[in-house]
Amino acid sequence: METTLVPLRPDAAGAPLYRLxxxxxxxxxxxxxxxxxxxxxxxxxxxxRLGISIGTLRHAVDELVAERILVRRQGRGTFVATxxxxxxxxxxxxxxxxxxxxxxxxxxxxxxxxxxxxxxAAEALQRRPGDAAIAVENRLSLQGRxxxxxxxxxxxxxxxxxxxxxxxxxxxxxxxxxxxxxGITVVRARERVRAxxxxxxxxxxxxxxxGSAVLQVRRTALTFHDKPVEWRVSTVTTAxxxxxxxxxxxx
Amino acid sequence: METTLVPLRPDAAGAPLYRLxxxxxxxxxxxxxxxxxxxxxxxxxxxxRLGISIGTLRHAVDELVAERILVRRQGRGTFVATxxxxxxxxxxxxxxxxxxxxxxxxxxxxxxxxxxxxxxAAEALQRRPGDAAIAVENRLSLQGRxxxxxxxxxxxxxxxxxxxxxxxxxxxxxxxxxxxxxGITVVRARERVRAxxxxxxxxxxxxxxxGSAVLQVRRTALTFHDKPVEWRVSTVTTAxxxxxxxxxxxx
DNA sequence: CCCAATTTGTTCGTATGTATA
DNA sequence: TTATACATACGAACAAATTGG
Numbered sequence: 001m002e003t004t005l006v007p008l009r010p011d012a013a014g015a016p017l018y019r020l021x022x023x024x025x026x027x028x029x030x031x032x033x034x035x036x037x038x039x040x041x042x043x044x045x046x047x048x049r050l051g052i053s054i055g056t057l058r059h060a061v062d063e064l065v066a067e068r069i070l071v072r073r074q075g076r077g078t079f080v081a082t083x084x085x086x087x088x089x090x091x092x093x094x095x096x097x098x099x100x101x102x103x104x105x106x107x108x109x110x111x112x113x114x115x116x117x118x119x120x121a122a123e124a125l126q127r128r129p130g131d132a133a134i135a136v137e138n139r140l141s142l143q144g145r146x147x148x149x150x151x152x153x154x155x156x157x158x159x160x161x162x163x164x165x166x167x168x169x170x171x172x173x174x175x176x177x178x179x180x181x182x183g184i185t186v187v188r189a190r191e192r193v194r195a196x197x198x199x200x201x202x203x204x205x206x207x208x209x210x211g212s213a214v215l216q217v218r219r220t221a222l223t224f225h226d227k228p229v230e231w232r233v234s235t236v237t238t239a240x241x242x243x244x245x246x247x248x249x250x251x
Numbered sequence: 252m253e254t255t256l257v258p259l260r261p262d263a264a265g266a267p268l269y270r271l272x273x274x275x276x277x278x279x280x281x282x283x284x285x286x287x288x289x290x291x292x293x294x295x296x297x298x299x300r301l302g303i304s305i306g307t308l309r310h311a312v313d314e315l316v317a318e319r320i321l322v323r324r325q326g327r328g329t330f331v332a333t334x335x336x337x338x339x340x341x342x343x344x345x346x347x348x349x350x351x352x353x354x355x356x357x358x359x360x361x362x363x364x365x366x367x368x369x370x371x372a373a374e375a376l377q378r379r380p381g382d383a384a385i386a387v388e389n390r391l392s393l394q395g396r397x398x399x400x401x402x403x404x405x406x407x408x409x410x411x412x413x414x415x416x417x418x419x420x421x422x423x424x425x426x427x428x429x430x431x432x433x434g435i436t437v438v439r440a441r442e443r444v445r446a447x448x449x450x451x452x453x454x455x456x457x458x459x460x461x462g463s464a465v466l467q468v469r470r471t472a473l474t475f476h477d478k479p480v481e482w483r484v485s486t487v488t489t490a491x492x493x494x495x496x497x498x499x500x501x502x
Numbered sequence: 503c504c505c506a507a508t509t510t511g512t513t514c515g516t517a518t519g520t521a522t523a
Numbered sequence: 524t525t526a527t528a529c530a531t532a533c534g535a536a537c538a539a540a541t542t543g544g
Contacts, residue, residue, distance in 0.1 A: 016512060042528055053514045058529090066317070074529045075521035094496065098443075191496040192349075194489030195446035195464040213446035213464035218493075238445030242469075245345065245442040245496050267531060293509055304533045309510090325510045326540030 007051030021050050021060035029069065029080055030224050032183050039077030040070075069187055069224075083175035083186070092175065092189060094217075094244050095140075095148060095236055105140035105148065107174075110205065112136055112164035114156070121153045124220045124231040132156035136167065139205050142241065149205040149235040158184060158229055175221075184229050189221045193243060202235045215243055258302030272301050272311035280320065280331055281475050283434050290328025291321075320438055320475075334426035334437065343426065343440060345468075345495050346391075346399060346487055356391035356399065358425075361456065363387055363415035365407070372404045375471045375482040383407035387418065390456055393492065400456040400486040409435060409480055426472075435480050437472045444468050444494060453486045466494055 005028060008020045025046075034040050041049070047057040061078060064070040068091065072078050081087065089104050096102045113135045122129040133153050140148035152174075154162070159182055170177040178184040198206070198214045208214065214235050221230035236243060256279060259271045276297075285291050292300070298308040312329060315321040319342065323329045332338065340355050347353045364386045373380040384404050391399035403425075405413070410433055421428040429435040449457070449465045459465065465486050472481035487494060 018512075039528085044528085055515080056513060059512085072529065073522085075523080075527080077522095077528060098445075192493035193444060193466065193496065194349075194493050195466045195487075196489075197464050211462075213448050215444065215446045215466075236446075238447075242443035242445050245444065269531075290509090295509085306534080307532055310531085323510065324541085326508075326542075328509060328541095 005046070005049040007049075017052055018056045018059040018063075021052055021057055022063055024050060025060060025064060026069070026224060029064075029185075034080050035179070035183070037079075039079050042077065067187065069185075080185075083173050083179050085173060088173040088175060092186070092221075094191070095142070095241050096244055097142065098240055098242055103142050105142055106144075108139045108141070109164070109168055110137040110139055112167060115153075117153065117155070121231045124218075125153070125155055125228045127155055134159060134162055145240070146206050147237055147241050149202055151233045153231040155229070158182065178229070185223055186221045186229065187223055189219050191217055191219045193217050196235075198235070206235065206237050208237050208239070212237075214238070217243065256297070256300040258300075268303055269307045269310040269314075272303055272308055273314055275301060276311060276315060277320070277475060280315075280436075285331050286430070286434070288330075290330050293328065318438065320436075331436075334424050334430050336424060339424040339426060343437070343472075345442070346393070346492050347495055348393065349491055349493055354393050356393055357395075359390045359392070360415070360419055361388040361390055363418060366404075368404065368406070372482045375469075376404070376406055376479045378406055385410060385413060396491070397457050398488055398492050400453055402484045404482040406480070409433065429480070436474055437480065438474055440470050440472045442468055442470045447486075449486070457486065457488050459488050459490070463488075463490075465489070468494065 005024060008017060008024065011020055028034065040046065043054055043057055043061070047054045050057065061070060061072070065072055068081055068087075070078055071081050085104050089102060093105065095105075115133050115135050117125065117127055117129050117131045117133045119129050121133065122131065133156055136150075136152040136154070138148075138150040138152070139146055140150060159178075162182070166181065167174075167177070175186045178186060194216050195213055196216045198208050198210065198212050200210075202208065202214060203210050203212075206214070215238055217232075217234040217236060219230075219232040219234065220228045221232065223229050256275060259268060259275065261268075262271055279285065291297065294305055294308055294312070298305045301308065312321060312323070316323055319332055319338075321329055322332045336355050340353060344356065346356075366384050366386050368376065368378055368380050368382045368384045370380050372384065373382065384407055387401075387403040387405070389399075389401040389403070390397055391401060410429075413433070417432065418425075418428070426437045429437060445467050446464050447467045449459050449461065449463050451461075453459065453465060454461050454463075457465070465488055468483075468485040468487060470481075470483040470485065471479050472483065474480050
């Protein structure tokens with residue numbers, strides 16, 4: 001599905017030009033055309049292709065940068081944001097040591113299974129209960145200490161060809177694998193947190209005492225247009241760590 | 252301390268003009284000159300006063316709007332953001348019903364006392380242990396159900412003249428009171444969440460069973476230049492509610 | 503109800519500075 | 524050094540929302 005950048009025509013709804021430009025860019029980004037290390041065409045070229053002024057194009061790109069979908073680098077170009085370890089840690093991983101030290105977690109794969117969506121996962125993923133799914137369990141450790149027990153559920157249709165081996169041998173983060181191997185870019189996530197008492201599995205995986213209070217984080221990871229692509233329930237020991245709410249825009 | 256808007260002069264560090272403009276605007280905002288319902292001078296006027304072009308001024312204002320310090324309204328003007336109930340609910344209150352219904356909480360004042368800063372509060376507020384402080388306890392209910400038990404600690408120096416009566420008779424949110432009565436504008440907050448077992452006080456205030464798991468949220472509320480002005484520990488029952496992490500920039 | 507004044511929102515164009523390869 | 528890319532800054536014109544007469 002190759003989209004082409006053509007001169008923009010006014011919208012029925014009367015949307016401003018820069019939003020039309022944003023939509024056009026987003027469609028091109030979704031098509032995967034600019035994935036990887038190659039930069040987008042320069043602002044001059046993009047503006048010319050879309051038949052708009054450079055200022056208007058910049059307005060569109062500004063918004064995509066604010067949404068962390070694009071990254072601009074002066075002198076180099078504009079790129080589709082990739083899921084490097086840094087981005088994972090700072091945008092999607094919200095657990096850090098109580099003294100404030102942030103660190104990338106070490107991940108251990110505990111299980112990989114094919115299953116069916118239960119009601120909760122189905123609702124979160126906007127699919128039907130019983131649809132084919134892949135369930136993955138991970139243990140995340142910080143400074144050698146087990147801290148998070150993750151259970152991921154993925155719609156099988158979106159991740160055809162995903163095997164335990166591929167998951168195990170990925171060179172970078174899971175979201176980076178989604179992006180490079182399946183063309184699925186996670187752009188943001190919704191998380192809801194509650195306190196529960198640790199169940200047997202959590203006790204075993206995290207080594208906490210039965211009955212201790214742990215955090216349960218329910219995450220829906222979204223790609224473009226807020227389409228859900230992953231459902232994840234994380235159990236977090238907060239004996240020596242905290243869940244940190246994403247901070248507001250930087251000064 | 253009345254600051255004046257005068258033509259900008261280049262910076263020693265070579266900072267861009269729009270950042271100098273932003274700093275100048277921020278200083279004027281902090282001085283309290285534009286607090287309340289009155290709009291800022293129009294963009295044309297501000298640009299003229301600062302001796303810069305309208306585009307450059309808009310760049311500066313754009314950033315302040317992104318940081319939720321200013322609010323623009325087409326046809327009306329630009330205003331200093333106020334702590335209305337809406338802003339409180341959407342920017343600073345992170346608890347909502349598990350089914351996703353967001354609602355403004357009803358607040359009950361439980362206690363109001365003068366005390367001294369303990370080590371933890373002192374560190375969070377960047378003050379010395381033993382400094383004079385005011386401690387306030389609140390119970391927040393949603394749909395008539397007690398959900399949050401808040402304990403606030405305020406440095407007494409910043410809130411001279413704060414009495415139980417004034418707190419009780421405030422017409423709007425607590426942050427609105429800070430803003431209007433003490434000239435303290437909370438612009439953002441840092442929160443760290445952990446799971447704990449409810450202590451006696453929490454059980455009594457929230458009516459939960461002893462030993463149940465509850466959330467503990469530690470918040471440092473910040474004003475301009477990230478200066479801490481309030482330390483708050485909230486205990487949240489998540490039997491029927493969730494703590495929702497602030498969502499990324501909207502599409 | 504419409505008109506006029508005011509204010510922000512959008513769009514265009516141009517020139518120059520700064521970082522990178 | 525040179526070319527290219529984004530960053531900053533200026534100015535102008537018109538559109539859209541709001542307010543008050």
